[in-house]
Amino acid sequence: MDSNSVTVMYDEKRGEPRKGEVAKGGDCVSCNRCVQVCPTGIDIRNGIQMECIGCTACIDACDEIMVKVKKPKGLIRYKALTDKPVKWFRLRVVLYSAVLVFSILGLTISLLNRTPFRVEVLRARDVPYIIRIESGMNKVQNHFLIRLENDRKEDLKFLVSASQPELKLILPENPIVIKAQAKRDIPLFIEISQGQLKNQSVDLIIQAGEKQIQKTIQILEP
Numbered sequence: 001m002d003s004n005s006v007t008v009m010y011d012e013k014r015g016e017p018r019k020g021e022v023a024k025g026g027d028c029v030s031c032n033r034c035v036q037v038c039p040t041g042i043d044i045r046n047g048i049q050m051e052c053i054g055c056t057a058c059i060d061a062c063d064e065i066m067v068k069v070k071k072p073k074g075l076i077r078y079k080a081l082t083d084k085p086v087k088w089f090r091l092r093v094v095l096y097s098a099v100l101v102f103s104i105l106g107l108t109i110s111l112l113n114r115t116p117f118r119v120e121v122l123r124a125r126d127v128p129y130i131i132r133i134e135s136g137m138n139k140v141q142n143h144f145l146i147r148l149e150n151d152r153k154e155d156l157k158f159l160v161s162a163s164q165p166e167l168k169l170i171l172p173e174n175p176i177v178i179k180a181q182a183k184r185d186i187p188l189f190i191e192i193s194q195g196q197l198k199n200q201s202v203d204l205i206i207q208a209g210e211k212q213i214q215k216t217i218q219i220l221e222p
Helices: 033-037 057-068 091-112
Strands: 007-010 076-079 117-123 130-134 137-150 156-162 168-170 176-178 182-193 201-208 211-218
Touching: 033 057, 057 076, 117 156, 117 201, 117 211, 137 156, 137 176, 156 168, 176 182
Parallel strands: none
Antiparallel strands: 007 076, 117 137, 130 137, 137 182, 156 176, 156 201, 168 182, 201 211
């Protein structure tokens, strides 16, 4: 706030001294209607206050009384502290306007680039891995949970694959269909022969429509 800030304000020069306190005074008749209608219970005649929410209920109530006592409206109105013409184009206004424009621009860009789906790969809450024997070879299985969320207005297919061809992905379905505005948790087992894994960091590739994302996970083995 400064002297040029326009806000809901009582015109003290015109209203004071209040009638009822003196025989002859300003236009304020001490009816207290402005206080009665204020949702925060303040007296706008005491000056600018932090509790004022700018609802203008006091303006409407005061204008009704001014009409009844045959006085001009606007005893409470939008005004500035200065009696001089308000300087609309000043440094503070320019800076705040620039911040507002950049904020709106940033929000617009983020909405345009927003991905209409979400993918999370979590390790399941059980043992880190299990070993099973198949054809005399030890197979290591890691258990994960894929959380898929579709924010689109139509169904979306997710196709899951791995960056390393030696990995075997075990899913209840692949591709996975997620209905519009829905989400699902899909169990995923990644299986590999013991000792065959070259790098414990593995990229899962999730294809959703025309977009593709990668999720890096850690494969554990004895």
